[in-house]
Amino acid sequence: MENSKSEPTSVLHLSSREVSTSPAGVLDEYLASLSQADRSVVSEIQLSNGEKAMFLINRGESKGARFLITHEGATVGRSASSGVFLDDVTVSRAHAVVEKKGTAFVLRDSGSLNGTYVNNESISEIVLKTGDAIQIGKFHLLFVCDHGKSK
Numbered sequence: 391m392e393n394s395k396s397e398p399t400s401v402l403h404l405s406s407r408e409v410s411t412s413p414a415g416v417l418d419e420y421l422a423s424l425s426q427a428d429r430s431v432v433s434e435i436q437l438s439n440g441e442k443a444m445f446l447i448n449r450g451e452s453k454g455a456r457f458l459i460t461h462e463g464a465t466v467g468r469s470a471s472s473g474v475f476l477d478d479v480t481v482s483r484a485h486a487v488v489e490k491k492g493t494a495f496v497l498r499d500s501g502s503l504n505g506t507y508v509n510n511e512s513i514s515e516i517v518l519k520t521g522d523a524i525q526i527g528k529f530h531l532l533f534v535c536d537h538g539k540s541k
Contacts, residue, residue, distance in 0.1 A: 415521070416521060416523055416532065417520065417521040417532050417534065418521075420446065420448045420532055431456065432444065432446070432534055435458075435535065436520070436534060436535070436536060437536075438535075438536070439536065440493050440535060440536050441460070441461060442459065442460055442535075443458075443459040443488075443533065443534060444456055444457060444458055444533075444534045444535075445459065445474055445532070445533060445534075446531060446532045447530065447531055448523075448530055448532045450528060450529060450530060452476075452529065457473065457474040459473070459474075459488050459495060460490075461490045462490070463487065463489040463490055463495075464487070464488045465484065465486075465487055465488075466481075466485050466486040466487065466526060467481060467482055467484045467486070467500075468481040468482060468483045468485065469483040469484060472484075472485075474488075476526060476527060476529050478528055478529070479527075480504055480527030481502075481504075481527035481528075481529065482502035482503055482504070484500050484502075485499070485500060485526055485527070486499050486500055486502065486526060487500055488518075491517075494517045494518070495517070495533070495535060496515060496516065496518070497513070497515070497516055497524065497533075498514065498515040499513060499514050499515070502526075504526075506524070507524065507525040508522050508523070508524050509522060509523050510523070518535070519535070520535050520536065521533065521534075
């Protein structure tokens, strides 16, 4: 009998929800809810001249978690070795990758089961800008980079 490795998965069905026409508006609302110490951390990212970026979980049980993204980029997934570790079966082990390309941070889906969504649109690859709302599995994240700049 062949020994097969199976992975428990679930398919996530996304319903359409209203998305702010100003990505920075959602970020501003979220930042207003943070403590002064947490706002200072985010401000440091916004003043990094594009050298660093951050994902902030803004909804759900992990709300408030932060993930730093440097010029080296980061992997996103359910694997414990991921730079952005999202622990839920709705997230693929190797779900997505963030890469620094020139002055921009690019998010690329890695063929995940449930897909990657930016501002409620399914993407395969996209240049991120501050305030972009990202959904990976059940996780809702915001992207932060240079304040007010589209990368």
